[in-house]
Amino acid sequence: MSSKRPILIIYTGGTMGSVHDPRNGSLVPIDFSQITNHVPELHRAGISIEAVSFNPPIDSSNINPLHWRKIATLITKHYNNYAGFVILHGTDTMSFTASALSFMLEGLKKPVILTGSQLPIGMPRTDGRENLLSSVMIAALKEASGEPVVQEVSVYFGKKLLRGNRAHKQSAHSFDAIVSPNYPSLVDAGVDFKVNHIALFRPNCSTINVKTRFESQIAWFPFFPGMSFNLFESILEKESLRGLVLSTFGSGNAPDSKPLKNMLKHAIDRGVTAVNITQCGHGGVKPEMYATSLMLTECGVIPGGDMTNEAAITKLMFLLGETDDQGLIRQKFTSNIRGELTTH
Numbered sequence: 001m002s003s004k005r006p007i008l009i010i011y012t013g014g015t016m017g018s019v020h021d022p023r024n025g026s027l028v029p030i031d032f033s034q035i036t037n038h039v040p041e042l043h044r045a046g047i048s049i050e051a052v053s054f055n056p057p058i059d060s061s062n063i064n065p066l067h068w069r070k071i072a073t074l075i076t077k078h079y080n081n082y083a084g085f086v087i088l089h090g091t092d093t094m095s096f097t098a099s100a101l102s103f104m105l106e107g108l109k110k111p112v113i114l115t116g117s118q119l120p121i122g123m124p125r126t127d128g129r130e131n132l133l134s135s136v137m138i139a140a141l142k143e144a145s146g147e148p149v150v151q152e153v154s155v156y157f158g159k160k161l162l163r164g165n166r167a168h169k170q171s172a173h174s175f176d177a178i179v180s181p182n183y184p185s186l187v188d189a190g191v192d193f194k195v196n197h198i199a200l201f202r203p204n205c206s207t208i209n210v211k212t213r214f215e216s217q218i219a220w221f222p223f224f225p226g227m228s229f230n231l232f233e234s235i236l237e238k239e240s241l242r243g244l245v246l247s248t249f250g251s252g253n254a255p256d257s258k259p260l261k262n263m264l265k266h267a268i269d270r271g272v273t274a275v276n277i278t279q280c281g282h283g284g285v286k287p288e289m290y291a292t293s294l295m296l297t298e299c300g301v302i303p304g305g306d307m308t309n310e311a312a313i314t315k316l317m318f319l320l321g322e323t324d325d326q327g328l329i330r331q332k333f334t335s336n337i338r339g340e341l342t343t344h
């Protein structure tokens with residue numbers, strides 16, 4: 001039997017596997033076998049690689065919870081046969097998928113690494129080759145005990161391995177497209193892989209338990225000066241609305257408006273779960289630091305601390321998919337369940 005660490009690559013689509021359509025010049029996905037042909041080093045890395053592909057591969061703008069379920073199901077189906085999993089995914093919504101998978105895969109004890117690229121893998125200056133190769137090699141890393149070094153959902157980009165539910169796409173242009181504004185990198189890829197051991201997540205249960213239900217009846221609202229609360233109200237009144245993510249100013253502040261307060265209170269009283277996330281790229285919500293955040297607390301809006309918008313949205317979708325017990329949702333939303341939230 002081979003002693004090579006087996007890694008399963010799941011190709012979903014995205015720029016890494018795209019070529020220019022000669023008809024209109026836009027990027028369209030190619031099939032997976034052509035991607036691995038561009039990285040012959042994969043076969044020399046002492047790692048046994050197998051791959052499955054979405055058929056057809058998709059641009060990540062089209063990703064939805066059914067695709068998250070498909071990825072999670074592939075991981076659990078093959079969980080015992082591989083040392084780790086590398087998911088090739090478009091960068092546009094990679095941090096949403098990474099966050100969603102982190103909540104779905106409770107008790108994960110193997111690496112699930114999402115990566116992609118800013119340039120297609122066939123292009124001379126592509127970042128795809130390095131991203132793919134390093135992701136596979138990090139997925140194969142093991143401790144002296146034989147356990148995988150990484151036991152969580154993460155994102156590899158710009159020579160860094162980041163926690164998946166802390167990741168955020170910050171640039172449509174730079175090779176460092178994905179960052180982790182509120183949490184250190186897990187691995188830095190220089191000449192060697194430098195593992196930041198104290199930053200790694202370790203699950204507190206020993207068996208994997210996959211939960212695949214997500215609630216999609218959620219609205220995401222960034223505040224801006226001069227916004228019309230009437231438009232906001234028309235969404236808040238929708239019967240089907242179950243969750244509301246408010247992207248607020250600074251440390252969690254909103255316009256100090258009586259009509260806004262009344263509409264929020266009304267929605268929350270009828271069972272809509274509303275959460276508060278900062279629209280700043282860095283830092284988090286500090287409830288009641290300013291009087292302008294007091295109103296949100298009084299209405300029953302749940303503070304989201306330093307979670308990214310992506311983590312907060314997918315966490316709310318996930319929790320509302322699990323239960324409609326408001327107390328339980330509040331308790332879980334304000335707890336650090338997969339390393340997504342700083343709680344001290």
Ligand code: ASP
Binds near residue numbers: 016059091117
């Ligand atoms: N539109 C592409 C996608 O997210 C962009 C990328 O892969 O970087 O699928």
